[in-house]
Amino acid sequence: MSAVSLWVNRPAGTRAAGWLRTVDHKEIGVLYIGMGIAFFALGGIEALLLRAQLATPQEHLLDPETYDQIFTVHGVTMILLAVVPLIVGFANYLVPLMIGAADVAYPRLNALSFWLSLLGGIVLYFSFVAGGAPDAGWFSYTPLAERPFAPGAGVDYYILGLAVNGAGTIIGAINLTVTILLMRAPGLAISRLPLFVWMTLVTSVLILGAYPALSGALVMLFVDRQLGGHFFDPLASGQPLLWQHLFWFFGHPEVYIMILPAMGMISEIIPVFSGKPIFGYRFVAGSSVAIAFLSFGVWAHHMFAVGLGTAETLFFSVTSMAIAVPTGVKIFNWIATMIGGRLRLATPMLFAIGFIAMFVIGGLSGVSLAVVPIDLEVTDSYYVVAHLHYVLFGGTMLGLFAGAYYWFPKMTGRLLHEGLGKWHFWLTFAGFNLTFLPQHWLGVSGMPRRVFTYAADTGWGPWNLVSTIGAAMLAIAMLVFAVNIVRSLRGGAIAGDDPWDGFTLEWATTSPPPPENFARLPEIRGRRPLWDQKHPDQRDVA
Amino acid sequence: MIAQATRRAGWLGDRTLLGVAIFVGSESIFFLSIVVAYVANRDAGLGDARATLDLPRTTVFSLALFASSATMARATTTLNARWLLATIALGGIFIVGQGTEYARLLAAGTAPSSAMFGTTFFTLTGLHGIHVLVGLAALAALGGSTAARAVAVRPVAWEAVALYWHFVDAVWVVVFSVVYLGTKL
Numbered sequence: 001m002s003a004v005s006l007w008v009n010r011p012a013g014t015r016a017a018g019w020l021r022t023v024d025h026k027e028i029g030v031l032y033i034g035m036g037i038a039f040f041a042l043g044g045i046e047a048l049l050l051r052a053q054l055a056t057p058q059e060h061l062l063d064p065e066t067y068d069q070i071f072t073v074h075g076v077t078m079i080l081l082a083v084v085p086l087i088v089g090f091a092n093y094l095v096p097l098m099i100g101a102a103d104v105a106y107p108r109l110n111a112l113s114f115w116l117s118l119l120g121g122i123v124l125y126f127s128f129v130a131g132g133a134p135d136a137g138w139f140s141y142t143p144l145a146e147r148p149f150a151p152g153a154g155v156d157y158y159i160l161g162l163a164v165n166g167a168g169t170i171i172g173a174i175n176l177t178v179t180i181l182l183m184r185a186p187g188l189a190i191s192r193l194p195l196f197v198w199m200t201l202v203t204s205v206l207i208l209g210a211y212p213a214l215s216g217a218l219v220m221l222f223v224d225r226q227l228g229g230h231f232f233d234p235l236a237s238g239q240p241l242l243w244q245h246l247f248w249f250f251g252h253p254e255v256y257i258m259i260l261p262a263m264g265m266i267s268e269i270i271p272v273f274s275g276k277p278i279f280g281y282r283f284v285a286g287s288s289v290a291i292a293f294l295s296f297g298v299w300a301h302h303m304f305a306v307g308l309g310t311a312e313t314l315f316f317s318v319t320s321m322a323i324a325v326p327t328g329v330k331i332f333n334w335i336a337t338m339i340g341g342r343l344r345l346a347t348p349m350l351f352a353i354g355f356i357a358m359f360v361i362g363g364l365s366g367v368s369l370a371v372v373p374i375d376l377e378v379t380d381s382y383y384v385v386a387h388l389h390y391v392l393f394g395g396t397m398l399g400l401f402a403g404a405y406y407w408f409p410k411m412t413g414r415l416l417h418e419g420l421g422k423w424h425f426w427l428t429f430a431g432f433n434l435t436f437l438p439q440h441w442l443g444v445s446g447m448p449r450r451v452f453t454y455a456a457d458t459g460w461g462p463w464n465l466v467s468t469i470g471a472a473m474l475a476i477a478m479l480v481f482a483v484n485i486v487r488s489l490r491g492g493a494i495a496g497d498d499p500w501d502g503f504t505l506e507w508a509t510t511s512p513p514p515p516e517n518f519a520r521l522p523e524i525r526g527r528r529p530l531w532d533q534k535h536p537d538q539r540d541v542a
Numbered sequence: 543m544i545a546q547a548t549r550r551a552g553w554l555g556d557r558t559l560l561g562v563a564i565f566v567g568s569e570s571i572f573f574l575s576i577v578v579a580y581v582a583n584r585d586a587g588l589g590d591a592r593a594t595l596d597l598p599r600t601t602v603f604s605l606a607l608f609a610s611s612a613t614m615a616r617a618t619t620t621l622n623a624r625w626l627l628a629t630i631a632l633g634g635i636f637i638v639g640q641g642t643e644y645a646r647l648l649a650a651g652t653a654p655s656s657a658m659f660g661t662t663f664f665t666l667t668g669l670h671g672i673h674v675l676v677g678l679a680a681l682a683a684l685g686g687s688t689a690a691r692a693v694a695v696r697p698v699a700w701e702a703v704a705l706y707w708h709f710v711d712a713v714w715v716v717v718f719s720v721v722y723l724g725t726k727l
Binding site: 105106170173174175177178181182208209211212213215216217219220223224227228229230231236237238239242246249 | 554555557560561564565567568569570571572573574575576578579582583585586653654655657658660661662664665669
């Protein structure tokens with residue numbers, strides 16, 4: 001009998017390298033996911049502090065300086081230290097399994113990626129005990145982030161933390177790209193890749209194109225702050241707007257870096273739980289490539305309010321509307337996959353359907369922000385906060401939860417509890433909408449983002465209170481999820497190799513998989529090799 | 543012989559070379575962001591900095607770096623350590639040349655904090671210089687392991703280091719053009 005250590009199914013008598021020294025893609029994937037969960041919890045606590053401060057007018061739970069630090073670190077944490085590690089963690093764990101490989105292309109480099117990413121996070125959080133966290137917002141606009149206006153060390157920790165974290169992410173993206181291009185099992189052509197692998201490939205390319213621009217901008221900000229440079233210093237004819245251009249050249253592709261893998265996850269889950277292959281595989285994959293191209297040409301829609309000039313404004317407005325087209329295509333793919341299918345509404349599927357509904361709302365408010373007159377009216381208001389949370393929480397996080405319920409059995413050998421899972425879903429769904437739907441109205445009625453409090457006669461009090469109650473409900477939902485994880489790890493139902501009647505290769509090995517992943521691979525003659533093996537009479541037409 | 547076989551198997555089919563190629567691609571975007579900043583700030587005294595710079599001498603050092611790409615290409619086809627040494631020597635000449643240019647400018651009062659020219663000049667050429675140093679370290683490591691091992695280092699390692707070295711050289715073509723050639727008195 002094999003000694004089932006959690007996460008990797010090791011033969012008896014072999015010893016694990018230990019979490020510090022491991023180069024196994026599955027264990028590194030779990031480390032990434034662990035990092036993501038830890039920082040998600042920190043970012044969540046920060047969000048609760050912000051919501052508590054805003055619950056009623058004229059509160060003084062946090063002073064303005066602390067409030068600035070908390071919203072800055074909340075944004076950086078959720079985007080770069082929670083969501084991206086969660087995505088890279090799932091990709092690390094799943095991509096080699098889905099393509100029938102024993103590991104990634106460079107296992108040791110993979111460990112380096114993880115430890116650099118974590119180090120970046122630690123550097124950022126070290127700022128709290130080293131004289132103050134960064135407080136210039138997650139995009140740290142210049143000249144606000146320059147030394148005269150941000151004299152503490154916070155922004156310097158932001159620079160170092162993001163640069164180190166980014167180096168880890170770039171190395172990880174190189175690794176995943178080469179893995180997908182060169183390590184596929186015989187028969188697994190690019191046109192047969194599982195869609196999660198497709199999305200990982202596109203995301204990796206986006207990381208490789210976007211993150212270096214951020215690194216460059218960070219280096220220049222560092223020169224300005226530490227060597228007395230003038231890149232973004234208007235007094236020495238420097239160009240503050242250059243920072244915004246470079247940051248959003250990274251920052252907007254970053255949005256797709258965060259959403260595409262979640263789309264990849266639900267593109268795996270919806271077909272399995274509908275009992276049908278995905279509708280329009282080529283369109284799902286192709287539209288992602290279109291999104292990737294367009295995403296490098298939309299960055300200045302974050303900058304309409306700076307006055308770009310008519311030609312630039314029109315260009316970025318049109319491209320930003322255009323990118324909604326390939327995104328909308330996917331919505332129809334998922335719905336068409338469900339139509340006529342035998343739907344199983346297990347927790348992964350609930351979260352996947354929740355993703356579609358919430359992402360449509362976030363997508364539509366996004367298109368409204370591409371309309372310049374609307375953007376000028378609501379820019380820097382809670383309308384924008386609502387929009388981005390519908391995309392990043394309603395979209396990405398719901399997708400990640402779907403993926404967590406779907407692949408937890410593969411990673412641990414045990415199923416998450418369905419009853420708690422349904423509680424988790426409905427509390428999340430209700431709490432999320434309660435938190436963020438009213439923020440649209442707050443934004444339209446003029447509440448700016450990033451204010452630490454507001455006057456009672458603004459009339460913003462009631463909806464802020466609703467929003468804070470929603471946030472508390474979200475916190476309870478996350479606690480339910482945490483309880484579910486802990487309980488299921490100890491005593492969840494044994495999953496077996498293939499608990500969901502899956503289609504793809506990761507279900508063709510044990511749960512958890514052995515160190516080398518596969519004892520034997522099914523023959524790959526289509527997009528659903530495991531389905532073909534289980535149903536030789538109903539093979540997909542390859 | 544062996545090098546020929548690698549080439550036939552295809553550049554993009556090799557794990558190491560493909561990884562380095564992708565890395566170099568992302569590095570290009572990093573440098574592009576700094577070059578964009580340089581060009582965007584041209585009107586702040588960068589376009590007419592010819593008098594501050596020592597163009598003739600830097601041209602000579604630049605030629606040494608450009609020539610090192612040729613010696614590196616010879617090194618990868620012959621797998622001969624002498625070509626590697628020549629590459630290191632030429633790269634070293636370039637770095638020393640840059641060092642003297644830095645010393646002269648700093649002595650004349652041009653520093654990263656002095657004005658926009660100093661900020662952009664030292665950032666752009668400094669980042670390139672760091673990449674040259676990393677390249678020299680990689681060349682030295684390649685030479686060291688070639689000398690230390692009984693079994694020949696895989697030709698692909700030579701090609702991987704060469705790819706990075708050519709990239710560093712190519713970046714200087716752009717930087718030299720923008721910073722030195724693109725100026726007037």
